[in-house]
Amino acid sequence: MSYPPLPSNIGKRRPITDIDGNKQHFTMLDEVTQVQSTYRDKVIYLQRIQFENDGRIELRIGYYIIGKKPKMAGKWVWGQYATMMPAKDLQSIIHQAIKKGWISAE
DSSP states (O other): OOOOOOOOOTTOEEEEEOTTSOEEEEEEEEEEEEEOTTOTTEEEEEEEEEETTTOOEEEEEEEEEEBOSGGGBTSEEEOOSOOOOOHHHHHHHHHHHHHTTSSOOO
């Protein structure tokens, strides 16, 4: 199967609503990706985000998966559930984040 190009979210602004219904926005500063070793139709993303209201920087983990339903078939779709992955894939993501200086190896 041939895959479409992976989505890039760098520089994109996104809204988020907290549990109390308050809306905030954040911007994607950077991201690292890892194709899941046990399921090629899924790509795990670790995203470095910055909140507009206070400037804090946090990390978000998520995934894209190749859509199966007719409207999104063959396209990358953002996953809506908590992701699971093999330990070696998580290690790869962490290694990439360390190389970029997002986290330390300690």
